[in-house]
């Protein structure tokens with residue numbers, strides 16, 4: 769494997785790690801059942817518990 773390919777692989781790993789860590793910004797985790805809901809959701813799509821709104 770060439771050094772260039774190694775750099776590409778590392779960048780891909782970093783990109784995946786970033787994407788995995790970003791979802792909290794776009795999803796709202798239900799405090800009752802832990803289901804991730806879209807940020808716009810007012811109620812959990814799984815258990816329909818009201819989702820808290822923190823002013824971010």
Ligand SMILES: [Zn+2]
Nearest residue numbers: 798801812815
């Ligand atoms: Zn829920």
